[in-house]
Amino acid sequence: MTPPEPDRVDPDPVDPDRVDRADVNSGGAGESGVDAKSAMRRELRSARAARDADARAADAERLVGHLLGDQLLGLGPDVLVAAYVPAGTEPGSVEMLDALRRRGARVIVPVIPPGEPAPLLWAEYRGPDSLMPSRFGIPAPAGPARTPDALTDAQVVLIPALGVDRTGVRLGRGAGYYDRSLHAATGAVLVAVVYDDEILDALPHDDYDHPVTHVLTPSGGVRQLPL
């Protein structure tokens, strides 16, 4: 069977104003949730779009504080953190990456491979000046990228998400980049980064969804899952 396309080409007949959480979770654990995922993405995206810019900036500062203060991450001079370059209304800021570097961590961020969705490539983040506009409007470091197995060396993976549930099911943008990549992160805690109200009781999921082990929110800091 042909796999479903990413959200952007997935005709979604569901009016976001008519979706509620009971409906989108009705698929239940283990069942394919493509339509339910689409509906939930729309709901979460519109809630993000409604967030006030000042509140987002305050949340980004709180995320930095948690990353620097949190013992769970065991940040030290030799730590490799695979992070992401926050774009648009995503939680966090480039300051998150700079703060990690100031603490002595090495930071790598995704480089989206050309063509159809495939495992992510990675490049070292060396400061804001090293970032260039890249695919889908998400900045990435200029220069050579490392292969997907760069994740094997990471102790922490900070993962962008639209939402995560209490058991560790993560909802991303819908292209499956992280689901194709995280199996390489054999020695890492997998931390979904979301706003406080994006931790949900249950999310629709499919067999190929790679679970996360932790969640980081502005109010809750880093917490292990399940919650």
Ligand SMILES: Nc1nc2c(c(=O)[nH]1)N(C=O)[C@@H](CNc1ccc(C(=O)N[C@@H](CCC(=O)O)C(=O)O)cc1)CN2
């Ligand atoms: N900051 C950040 N970096 C990240 C991710 C992310 O979610 N956030 N990713 C997480 O996986 C990967 C990129 N994933 C993406 C998945 C889908 C679309 C996408 O469909 N974008 C538009 C369509 C844009 C276009 O067609 O030109 C869309 O949403 O409609 C973009 C990026 C790697 N890097």
Ligand SMILES: Nc1ncnc2c1ncn2[C@@H]1O[C@H](COP(=O)(O)OP(=O)(O)OP(=O)(O)O)[C@@H](O)[C@H]1O
């Ligand atoms: N490991 C995999 N191998 C091949 N295809 C996959 C894999 N994981 C996911 N996919 C494909 O990617 C598509 C999108 O998956 P899903 O809706 O779970 O994305 P997501 O986790 O929300 O997005 P992302 O990981 O990019 O943030 C799925 O329809 C599926 O066909």
